[in-house]
Amino acid sequence: MKRRLPGWMLLLIAAIIFVGIMIWTRVAPEKQDDSLSVGARYLSDRLGLEMATTPSGASGLVVNRVRPGGLGEWAGFHQGDRIVAVGDRSIWHVYGLANVVSERFSMGIPAVFLVARGSEYLQIMVGPGAQPGARPQRAPSP
Numbered sequence: 345m346k347r348r349l350p351g352w353m354l355l356l357i358a359a360i361i362f363v364g365i366m367i368w369t370r371v372a373p374e375k376q377d378d379s380l381s382v383g384a385r386y387l388s389d390r391l392g393l394e395m396a397t398t399p400s401g402a403s404g405l406v407v408n409r410v411r412p413g414g415l416g417e418w419a420g421f422h423q424g425d426r427i428v429a430v431g432d433r434s435i436w437h438v439y440g441l442a443n444v445v446s447e448r449f450s451m452g453i454p455a456v457f458l459v460a461r462g463s464e465y466l467q468i469m470v471g472p473g474a475q476p477g478a479r480p481q482r483a484p485s486p
Contacts, residue, residue, distance in 0.1 A: 383439035386446065391470065392416040395427075397438045404428035404460060405435055419470045426460040445471075 380397040387393050392414015396406040404426035410416045427435055430444045448455045454471040 379439040383442035386442040395438050429458040430455050
């Protein structure tokens with residue numbers, strides 16, 4: 345004849361396992377943010393631009409929203425602009441854009457964005473040395 349555990353003992357074992365899992369999930373290290381989220385957060389905090397994280401169809405990253413009062417609004421970005429390049433670097437994802445902007449700002453150099461707006465290409469300068477109230481300049485034709 346097999347012996348069965350009493351019901352109260354099964355409940356006690358289940359409660360111990362449940363409490364152990366709860367404690368483990370509270371102490372386990374949290375998952376690190378992926379690089380695209382980090383880049384998007386940096387651009388939102390620093391420039392006031394909410395961006396698509398990767399290109400969709402055409403090259404460049406689309407500006408989904410320009411936060412009122414942010415550096416991006418001051419510089420002249422509009423919702424729907426596509427950031428194609430910064431300086432001499434093409435932009436393929438938001439983390440790369442955040443790296444280029446961060447690098448230029450830390451060196452005290454303004455970031456010159458090549459922006460596609462409709463059928464036009466504009467240059468927008470942001471950062472150290474940019475003139476307050478300066479408007480985007482039409483990019484020279486290739």
